[in-house]
Amino acid sequence: MSRLRHLLTLLPICLTPVLADYLGPRYPPPADLTSDESLVAASWANLTSTLQAYLSGIDQSAASSNDALSAIQNVTFSLGMFSIHDSAATEILQFHHTSAEVANAPNGTNQVDGDTIYRIASVSKLFTVYAGLLGLDSTDWDRPLTEFFPQLMETSNNNNNIVGHVQWDLVTPRALAAQIAGVPRDFLSLGEFLLQPDLNPTALGLPLLDSNDPISSSLPCIGSEDPACAEDPERYIMGVQNRPPTFLPWTSPGYSNNGFSLLGLVLANITGKTIDEIYRDSIFDPLDMTNSNSSPPIQSEWFRAVIPGDISYFASDSDMAKSSGGLLSTTQDLAKLGVGILNHTLLPPDETRKWMKPLSHTARLQSSVGAPWEIVRYTYADSGVVTDLYTKGGDSGHYGSFFVLLPDFDAGFSILTASTSAERLTIIGAIGDLVADTILPALMAQAAAEAESNFAGSYTSTVEGLNSSLTLSLNQSQGAPPGLAISSFISNGTDVLLTLPGMRRNLPNRLLPSIADVATGQVAFRAVRGADAPSVQVGPISQFVTADWFSVDGLTYGGLSTELFVFDVDSSGRAVAVNPAAFRVRLERTDG
Numbered sequence: 257m258s259r260l261r262h263l264l265t266l267l268p269i270c271l272t273p274v275l276a277d278y279l280g281p282r283y284p285p286p287a288d289l290t291s292d293e294s295l296v297a298a299s300w301a302n303l304t305s306t307l308q309a310y311l312s313g314i315d316q317s318a319a320s321s322n323d324a325l326s327a328i329q330n331v332t333f334s335l336g337m338f339s340i341h342d343s344a345a346t347e348i349l350q351f352h353h354t355s356a357e358v359a360n361a362p363n364g365t366n367q368v369d370g371d372t373i374y375r376i377a378s379v380s381k382l383f384t385v386y387a388g389l390l391g392l393d394s395t396d397w398d399r400p401l402t403e404f405f406p407q408l409m410e411t412s413n414n415n416n417n418i419v420g421h422v423q424w425d426l427v428t429p430r431a432l433a434a435q436i437a438g439v440p441r442d443f444l445s446l447g448e449f450l451l452q453p454d455l456n457p458t459a460l461g462l463p464l465l466d467s468n469d470p471i472s473s474s475l476p477c478i479g480s481e482d483p484a485c486a487e488d489p490e491r492y493i494m495g496v497q498n499r500p501p502t503f504l505p506w507t508s509p510g511y512s513n514n515g516f517s518l519l520g521l522v523l524a525n526i527t528g529k530t531i532d533e534i535y536r537d538s539i540f541d542p543l544d545m546t547n548s549n550s551s552p553p554i555q556s557e558w559f560r561a562v563i564p565g566d567i568s569y570f571a572s573d574s575d576m577a578k579s580s581g582g583l584l585s586t587t588q589d590l591a592k593l594g595v596g597i598l599n600h601t602l603l604p605p606d607e608t609r610k611w612m613k614p615l616s617h618t619a620r621l622q623s624s625v626g627a628p629w630e631i632v633r634y635t636y637a638d639s640g641v642v643t644d645l646y647t648k649g650g651d652s653g654h655y656g657s658f659f660v661l662l663p664d665f666d667a668g669f670s671i672l673t674a675s676t677s678a679e680r681l682t683i684i685g686a687i688g689d690l691v692a693d694t695i696l697p698a699l700m701a702q703a704a705a706e707a708e709s710n711f712a713g714s715y716t717s718t719v720e721g722l723n724s725s726l727t728l729s730l731n732q733s734q735g736a737p738p739g740l741a742i743s744s745f746i747s748n749g750t751d752v753l754l755t756l757p758g759m760r761r762n763l764p765n766r767l768l769p770s771i772a773d774v775a776t777g778q779v780a781f782r783a784v785r786g787a788d789a790p791s792v793q794v795g796p797i798s799q800f801v802t803a804d805w806f807s808v809d810g811l812t813y814g815g816l817s818t819e820l821f822v823f824d825v826d827s828s829g830r831a832v833a834v835n836p837a838a839f840r841v842r843l844e845r846t847d848g
């Protein structure tokens with residue numbers, strides 16, 4: 257008894273109102289992205305008309321509002337959404353633009369669509385990690401690289417110089433996948449001045465390299481375009497082994513194409529398969545991605561691909577580059593990938609959830625890094641609520657791409673582009689921003705609208721003489737935090753919102769979804785506190801004790817949390833009853 261009293265006296269402090277919520281969705285994911293009633297379909301129409309305005313150059317006000325978008329007519333691109341709850345989204349929510357350059361190209365298609373093959377550049381890294389998650393034991397991720405490539409021991413053993421040498425025995429597949437191994441970024445041509453045509457080093461203030469230069473003379477492939485350097489793992493490893501690290505492992509994320517070339521070799525070593533077999537056997541075939549490949553198609557099939565400018569960017573193929581940036585895919589196939597991941601077709605739900613978490617921050621509050629997710633923390637302008645986007649981008653040669661998963665909505669989208677324009681990456685980034693700014697508020701609004709029709713309303717006890725009821729509503733007032741608001745909660749004649757600690761905290765209470773069990777038709781929600789109170793202290797330390805995740809499940813009655821509400825839903829997802837767990841009561845839905 258005294259312990260309960262102690263807890264209750266702490267409550268006013270612990271449960272100070274702050275819109276902190278839990279990580280994840282504010283509503284169950286929307287099921288309708290495509291019907292005439294869907295707010296997502298409406299926003300897609302809005303998006304495509306905005307794109308059309310930029311493309312035609314007619315809407316000068318639109319064109320002048322975003323410089324990057326005003327140049328989109330010169331970029332060929334394919335845009336597509338997908339959702340695990342609305343399979344029609346893949347077909348219906350697509351948009352394609354063919355630039356003059358591609359319409360007149362001598363090779364490849366002259367008109368792009370959902371089945372056009374693009375190079376996806378560094379989106380390949382996502383396939384490499386996915387294949388690893390599907391094919392490796394969990395312990396393989398933490399094995400030192402020296403186990404796979406014993407020759408690296410030489411560098412590790414000489415490790416009295418951690419500034420100058422990578423500690424290869426501390427580099428693991430997991431660190432490579434999370435871009436936090438600190439290994440050199442690139443290998444061969446990318447970024448190497450020695451490979452610039454007509455290089456005059458001294459004009460750039462760089463010294464001439466003498467033949468005894470301790471680094472470059474020990475690297476067989478630096479400054480060389482010998483194809484063996486891109487095909488032969490031994491030569492490849494020799495080329496990176498003695499270069500200095502960017503950081504010590506697990507210090508800061510540092511983008512590394514080389515890290516993914518090495519990860520590809522690790523996968524090949526563990527599975528005993530070639531890199532081509534790995535993608536085909538573990539991902540392309542099981543997800544029916546029939547137009548995806550780890551090599552460009554043969555010439556008679558080029559008509560299915562988009563090939564702007566010089567064919568060399570399309571047709572070149574190097575084994576060592578595949579796991580970092582060598583794959584090819586289509587809008588339709590990337591939708592299959594997205595649905596396959598979000599619907600747990602290959603990787604079990606728990607492993608998928610674990611995969612879609614950050615492994616490190618960046619120096620920017622808005623972005624974190626996973627394996628190899630580029631995680632964007634998107635903030636809605638109206639509510640300040642955050643949705644995490646799990647993205648992977650790519651840009652190489654004449655191709656740029658983004659693949660974006662929105663786990664909170666069980667949906668996502670991809671953007672594939674092809675162009676010789678030097679502005680390609682800026683333009684595709686601007687397209688991505690436009691898609692996100694248009695689609696995310698619509699997904700949130702659609703999820704809210706569906707939650708309103710599925711869950712809002714009155715629930716009442718059918719037990720004779722028992723005065724117990726719950727009313728839920730969607731709060732439409734300006735600035736109201738998202739979630740289902742508890743407008744009233746009477747239990748056995750008592751207004752719980754006025755009396756019960758925890759419920760009482762700060763009106764309005766809101767319900768956020770926590771666990772959905774499709775098999776049994778049970779959907780659990782948890783009550784969180786209401787709106788931000790400006791008076792609340794959210795200092796660097798004090799913010800922790802006012803966060804919802806900190807107080808979750810804090811008050812119980814007979815072992816059941818007072819914040820747990822379990823709904824029974826019918827096959828269409830509509831609630832028929834609610835069970836406020838601690839109250840041991842079933843309240844039947846009484847409205848319509």
Ligand SMILES: *[C@@H]1O[C@H](CO)[C@@H](O)[C@H](O)[C@H]1NC(C)=O
Binds near residue numbers: 326327328330
């Ligand atoms: C698009 O390409 C054409 C032809 O190459 C060029 O004249 C024009 O300046 C480009 N437009 C933009 C906005 O970059």
Ligand SMILES: *[C@@H]1O[C@H](CO)[C@@H](O)[C@H](O)[C@H]1NC(C)=O
Binds near residue numbers: 339340343
């Ligand atoms: C996701 O999986 C469920 C259950 O297997 C299935 O009914 C649904 O059609 C899948 N979604 C899509 C878009 O394929």
Ligand SMILES: *[C@@H]1O[C@H](CO)[C@@H](O)[C@H](O)[C@H]1NC(C)=O
Binds near residue numbers: 403404405406
């Ligand atoms: C993996 O690497 C180890 C160490 O170099 C080697 O002994 C083994 O044969 C390799 N396995 C495969 C399948 O290449």
Ligand SMILES: *[C@@H]1O[C@H](CO)[C@@H](O)[C@H](O)[C@H]1NC(C)=O
Binds near residue numbers: 362363568
């Ligand atoms: C088109 O492909 C052929 C080879 O099939 C090649 O000779 C030609 O140079 C290519 N055109 C361009 C613009 O790359």
Ligand SMILES: *[C@@H]1O[C@H](CO)[C@@H](O)[C@H](O)[C@H]1NC(C)=O
Binds near residue numbers: 298299302693694
């Ligand atoms: C269309 O999008 C613009 C900008 O994203 C937004 O201001 C406008 O309200 C949207 N209109 C509709 C009908 O969604």
Ligand SMILES: *[C@@H]1O[C@H](CO)[C@@H](O)[C@H](O)[C@H]1NC(C)=O
Binds near residue numbers: 732734742763765787
């Ligand atoms: C709706 O939100 C407003 C603004 O946050 C708040 O003042 C009001 O109490 C809320 N109403 C309900 C029923 O939750």
Ligand SMILES: *[C@@H]1O[C@H](CO)[C@@H](O)[C@H](O)[C@H]1NC(C)=O
Binds near residue numbers: 722748
């Ligand atoms: C309702 O409250 C009364 C006392 O006011 C009590 O006798 C009764 O057992 C309660 N019923 C339930 C179901 O809690």
Ligand SMILES: *[C@@H]1O[C@H](CO)[C@@H](O)[C@H](O)[C@H]1NC(C)=O
Binds near residue numbers: 723746748749750751
């Ligand atoms: C149920 O209880 C509430 C709160 O005490 C009260 O306002 C209401 O009149 C009661 N309803 C009935 C039918 O007794």
